[in-house]
Amino acid sequence: MTASASRFRTPGFPHSKFLQHSDHDWKFNNAFQYTLADGDCSKSEFVVEESERLCRETQERTEKHKLQVERKFDQRIADVNYWRQEGDKSIAKLEDSLDKLAHLKIRLKKAAENCKDPILACKKAMMERDKRLGVDMVQDKPQMEIQKYHILLEDVLAIFEKTIQEIEDQMISDRAAKQRLLRDVTDKQAALEIDTHASSCRPENKPSKGFKFDPDLMTPEKVSLTMADWERTTRHNIEKAEREVKNSRDFTPRTEEMLSRTYNDLTQQRLRVINALKDRLKELCDAQKNLEQRQARVQKQILDMEDTILKLDQAMERKYPSIELASNRMEGRRQRPRHELCRDSVDVELEEEVRYLSLSLHQLRKQKSEAQEMLRKLDQTRLALQKDIEVKKNSIYIDQEHCLNTFSNVSHIHH
DSSP: OOHHHHHTOOTTSOOOTTOOSOHHHHHHHHHHHHHHHHHHHHHHHHHHHHHHHHHHHHHHHHHHHHHHHHHHHHHHHHHHHHHHHHHHHHHHHHHHHHHHHHHHHHHHHHHHHHHHHHHHHHHHHHHHHTTOOGGGOOOOHHHHHHHHHHHHHHHHHHHHHHHHHHHHHHHHHHHHHHHHHHHHHHHHHHHHHHHHHHHHOOOOSSOOTTOOOOGGGGSOOTTOOOHHHHHHHHHHHHHHHHHHHHHHHHHHHHHHHHHHHHHHHHHHHHHHHHHHHHHHHHHHHHHHHHHHHHHHHHHHHHHHHHHHHHHHHHHHHHHHHHHHHHHHHHHHHTTOOGGGOOOOHHHHHHHHHHHHHHHHHHHHHHHHHHHHHHHHHHHHHHHHHHHHHHHHHHHHHIIIIIIIHHHHHOOOOOO
16 A cells, blocks of 8 residues: 555544545546646637638638639630631631632633634644745745734743642642631630530539549640640641732732733734734735736737737738749749840849848748747746736635634633
């Protein structure tokens, strides 16, 4: 038994096994319990207050974050919607540019098609003019103007075909830009729908059954872009589209100017060809008229020459009886007897008559020979004139029927 326990024994009473603590222990224990309870209550009150504060703060922070998230959603939706609308505007511009380019392409194709008939006309005209004859086979002004016209048509056709190819290339670029924008606008529309749905969602009173937060959601996607990259990509697509729209628009004034210039050049050159052909036809007709006049004159000279030869023949025929008479007289007078066969004045006169008749016949024969030679030359000249007239008729027919009429039917349309 301890000393403290012995002090509480009451003399004369037997020791009780149930009286194990002293009054001091009892009081000490009560004080200890009071202190412990008061301390726990104080701590509990602090925990309650701290819990209430923490709940309040977390709620306020949650509400604040939710408001911030909603503002960020609104801002993001506005940004995405703005760039989507800008993409739609650029797509509309590209579609308008594609329509205009398609219209220009159709006009150029029609203009190129319109060049084919004049080219065939030039080839046909040059082929027909190769059928000219003789001296008319000349590199005259109509020939040079037709060749210039043909070269101009070939050059213009090449320009049209080159421009058509450039327009087709530009249309490919426009479609590529449009496709990029369509893909971007479609993605932004999908993002808008996702963000709009996410923005409209509100927290439920209780979490879904089986909900478990995925920590991997806190790790950004490896393929995700920064905001700067996102805006730069979107802006690049729109700027690329705007450049293509500008390039497309530049085709319109350039093509209009080219169509107007080529139309004027072709029309003027066609008129030059027609005027050159008309001038040449006038020259050919004048030449044919002059040739026919000279042919008529030569023909008259031929008739006169034939009449002259006939007259010369008749003149010679008239000389033969006289020379025959003189010859018979001279031969008869040589039968005179002896001394009567003298050279008298009759002999002298007969001889003179014979010499004169012989000289006359010689002169007439020479004149006839000259007349016959002249007749031959006149006939050659007539044939040459006739051949040249036929050449001129052939040239006139070619230039009139195969050239002038053909080019008169050629027309250029200001497409």
